[in-house]
Amino acid sequence: MLQKTSLLFFLKKIWKRFPPGLRFWLLWVLSATCLDPRPTPTSTNSMAILGAFRSSSGLAQGARLYANRVEREGHTVIRVDITKAMVQQPTFSLEESGAISLEEFMSMKLPCILVIHANPPQFHLILFKLGKHFLHNKKIIGYWAWELAVVPDVWRHALQYLDAVEVPSSFVRDALQDCTDKEVVVVPHVLEAPKLHKTTFACGGIVRCLFMFDMGSSFARKNPVAALEAFRLAFRPGEAELTFKVSSSQADHDSFEKLKQGCAHVPGVRIITEVMDADALEELYLQHDIYLSLHRSEGYGLTIHEALLYGLHVVATGWSGNMDFMDAPKAHAVPYSLVPMQEKNGAFKGLKARWAEADVTAAAEILRKLRLEILAEDRPAV
CATH class of the missing domain: 3.40.50.11930 (Rossmann fold)
Structure with a gap:
């Protein structure tokens, strides 16, 4: 069974290297x-x-x-x-x-x-x-x-x-x-309202940001490097923390190493790769104040929606599938420019398309303002 599984993943790697035209021809022959x-x-x-x-x-x-x-x-x-x-x-x-x-x-x-x-x-x-x-x-x-x-x-x-x-x-x-x-x-995803909801923000005076993504879902599309840069620009050391919850880190080893190297140079950033059950994921959401997604495109944006339901502020690129539900009070859409996609691997290989490049400077400004608002709300009235 292990050998069979390994063979399937080997064939999957070969398939990704095929030109789009050859992929289409093979599927057409097999389908017929x-x-x-x-x-x-x-x-x-x-x-x-x-x-x-x-x-x-x-x-x-x-x-x-x-x-x-x-x-x-x-x-x-x-x-x-x-x-x-x-x-x-x-x-x-x-x-x-x-x-x-x-x-x-x-x-x-x-x-x-x-x-x-x-x-x-x-x-x-x-x-x-x-x-x-x-x-x-x-x-x-x-x-x-x-x-x-x-x-x-x-x-x-x-x-x-x-x-x-x-x-x-x-x-x-x-x-x-x-x-x-x-x-x-x-047919949008119907998410049940969670039993627990975010009520306390910026514990200890530190604003905590979160982004969750799968390395098998296109590193360039999820664009965690932009989230890291916006965080770096927005906060001074000790003001905030950023957590990357990464799934399938082995799916794109080179990009994952690139992310780790980038995180090592920014204070207050950590990467989590462990598999979490529903209870652990709920706790992870509730430990954070802001969900930060500077993706280039989303078909839906499930974790963005989940973060809103848990009561987190969401700072996310204002384009693609997540805009169907980004009208919530704590949703903050980041301005963007549509740019040519230049992916040479994976599902997007060979496509002439455009996707969003979030304005990192604008995202950092939103984060700074949110920190001040959160701290002001948390401060007891005189």
Whole structure:
């Protein structure tokens, strides 16, 4: 099993080096060979949510939230883990995730609606794994999150295998709408209000900032270096602290080392890489005062939304998916400029698109003002 997993990750690395045109051609050949055009699906109320439930990624959390919502709406829900099929490292066991394996699900042969929380080309991998006989007469919904206004050819190709498209934000809807005659429906993440809420700020007179991100979700897009620079410009030593909560640090070793070196030169900055359960993550949020995200683009911005619900101030780039909910009183949108994207690796390779470059100086000014406001609010009245 270990050798098989290692082989999958080796193949994933090779795949990332392929030119976009070659990737698209290979997927087109495999799709034509392994999958039928979509037949009319059978009607059913049962719903199978296919997601990386054993992973700690944002896509996995999105699948959990989706499953919880449709279950509350009265659907019969089966949670199906596709972490390994998506060539991702599992963090939790099947028992901890509350899901069943893909193999067990396929053996059940139940009529159901499939909602697949996997972006192309991982979406293609899931279809290949399921096979045309299993997929026959099943309604397929793709729940996709994309971070650019330009959509790759592989996404356009995958649309033909869907009966419906659902996305978390208006930003993603606008990107996909011109690629298909199918309706693209915005189904935002429904986050339950946390039991605990931030009430005390700047304990000990120190303002604490937080940013959480996954190294496997494009280091350049998450742009923690800009957050570090805004923090450095905003505060003098001893005034504030900054915590980076980093997942999948092994996914981009060189960039992670670059971040560590940068943090070592700024007082009050720490990096956390440990895996945290829901209780530990809640405590982490509540230990901080400001959530700082100077991302270049977000399909939704789940951690930004979570931070707002916990009562933190949020300083985030004023562009892309997070703008659907950045109207909260403690949300502070950072001005930006749209600049050409120059990614040469990963999912964005070869795309001619633009994304946001947050104004770091403006972000630092927002942080400085917030510190003064927080300290003034915390000071007892005379």
